[in-house]
Amino acid sequence: MKKMIIHGGKPLKGDVWIGGAKNSTVALIPASILSRTPVTLDSVPRIQDVDNLMDLLAEMNVTSEFVETTLKVDPSNIEMHPLPAGKIKSLRASYYFMGALLGRFGRAVVGFPGGDDIGPRPIDQHIKGFQMLGAKVRNENDEIVITAPEEGLHGANIYLEMVSVGATINIILAAVTASGRTVIENAAREPEIIDLSTFLNNMGARIRGAGTDTIRIDGVPVLQARNAHTIIPDRIEAGTYISLAACVGEGIRVCNIIEEHLDSFLAKVEEMGVGMEVNEDSIYVYPAGDLQMIQIKTMPYPGFATDLQQPITPLLLSAKQGEGVIIDTIYPKRVRHIPELQRMGADLHVEDDIILIHPSSHLKGAKVSADEIRAGAALMITGLMAEGETVIENADNILRGYDRVELKLRQLGADVEIVDA
Structure with missing residues (x-):
């Protein structure tokens, strides 16, 4: 310390x-594994959360390089691995790997998230969103195991009972490659959600309404990064x-x-x-x-x-x-x-x-x-x-x-x- x-x-x-915005960065790095091609992020802040997320990428055989304010992530040889609880507990935003892994592999095994102790921050709305998309969720040995059906995730109408930035982002990450249309109502409106949606849309996603309380996502089969994304x-x-x-x-x-x-x-x-x-x-x-x-x-x-x-x-x-x-x-x-x-x-x-x-x-x-x-x-x-x-x-x-x-x-x-x- x-x-x-x-x-x-x-x-x-x-x-x-x-x-660059910390709250964008910690969502964009997990989102980068949805790409089938290398990702470049500019204006990345020099903070410890970025180092911790890079460690988690390495657990999945994803290479990353951070020079000055540019982070390059290459998920071309990504492997599906359970993410260790110890590193997951070092920062709460690591829970975005739940949605990203589910969207990429149809399966995610992630330790319960940690982060700052600022009172109760349940993830029940994240889980509800995954279930509405067709996934099964269970708790095994203090890990969250999320599995899509054989035919893959499907679009759904999801109403968030309370406005949640984390749940909105996680549902977007899972839904961008699901079949059909997903509608998130009572969605969070933060600028960081617009930033994430811009990043994903530039890779071929079809997300509309980010920044409003209703977000519509039409799933696409594959995402590919083409240009560098500058973080707000x-x-x-x-x-x-x-x-x-x-x-x-x-x-x-x-x-x-x-x-x-x-x-x-x-x-x-x-x-x-x-x-x-x-x-x-x-x-x-x-x-x-x-x-x-x-x-x-x-x-x-x-x-x-x-x-x-x-x-x-x-x-x-x-x-x-x-x-x-x-x-x-x-x-x-x-x-x-x-x-x-x-x-x-x-x-x-x-x-x-x-x-x-x-x-x-x-x-x-x-x-x-x-x-x-x-x-x-x-x-x-x-x-x-x-x-x-x-x-x-x-x-x-x-x-x-x-x-x-x-x-x-x-x-x-x-x-x-x-x-x-």
């Missing part, structure tokens, strides 16, 4: 370049750096963004009183003055993203008066960062899964633990605000989700290093 050491209280300035910018990384810029910046430009992907987040930042200049593909964040407390409620896209409720928390701590409120309707138990922030002098607490925040002008460095990716981002920003030294243990969780974070912070003028624990 690694730890991040921050000497805070230093104003930051300059430009920061946002990498990471809206969560962008929101994190915008929050950081408002907290400790003396003028920071956040480059390589898609503004409309950040609409709900930017609306809340503006409501607080942060000055910004929004351009076509960048946002300049002015030094913050007196900020107002606000209330935030996370919702499925295009609402305020659950992954941004923790990175925006340090910004609320910077407000001058009043009480801030965060209600996470997606993962109500996503509050493990609260006691860690309290160690740093933050005045906030949880009541009935609602986070209540008060102005905290005397933040101090402390030893804290990043128990998941976005909690780590909140601690990182707070450490940059605080006086003295902050040591963030389990910093691997930050590296799982943030592209070259140490380099980017140093380029802005931060005194930060990541070392082995």
Whole structure:
């Protein structure tokens, strides 16, 4: 494990370049095994989740090469193998291999997924979707075994009882090569789903409606990659750096963004009183003055993203008066960062899964633990605000989700290093 050491209280300035979307990347890499030809992905973030997914590809005799921001995947000699539970548990997004393997081989054997501990995240809707497509699903020795009928998967009308990004993606991956038409109703609308559908359509898939709550998929027998696919910018990384810029910046430009992907987040930042200049593909964040407390409620896209409720928390701590409120309707138990922030002098607490925040002008460095990716981002920003030294243990969780974070912070003028624990 690694730890991040921050000497805070230093104003930051300059430009920061946002990498490719983590939540797209972790779906696109499993999706690449559906291709019968080599796949090239551009703008791939340098994060540990990519390394873990490459390890899983190797288990199936799929070669991959990652140079700078380009990942090349060659599934030409892929072999069907059960994926080991140990590596599967290292990141939750590995469950996308369920849909991808089912679509490629008609069979998948995958250990139960792991990932961040942010409360219950059942996969029952994934299973329901596979079953509606004709697959049989059973649990054997803590592994999920999914098998298509002899004649293959068939299209179906699938209604998701609750909006689920993971289930929407997994059903798409299984349905693109199924016979007939599949219709997913109450589908998730995230930009990452549009990105995945664009990637698959460029390989010959027939997916319509991505980005709306009804997605239609007409199955095709074979997918073949022809051109490189450039991953969309990471809206969560962008929101994190915008929050950081408002907290400790003396003028920071956040480059390589898609503004409309950040609409709900930017609306809340503006409501607080942060000055910004929004351009076509960048946002300049002015030094913050007196900020107002606000209330935030996370919702499925295009609402305020659950992954941004923790990175925006340090910004609320910077407000001058009043009480801030965060209600996470997606993962109500996503509050493990609260006691860690309290160690740093933050005045906030949880009541009935609602986070209540008060102005905290005397933040101090402390030893804290990043128990998941976005909690780590909140601690990182707070450490940059605080006086003295902050040591963030389990910093691997930050590296799982943030592209070259140490380099980017140093380029802005931060005194930060990541070392082995």
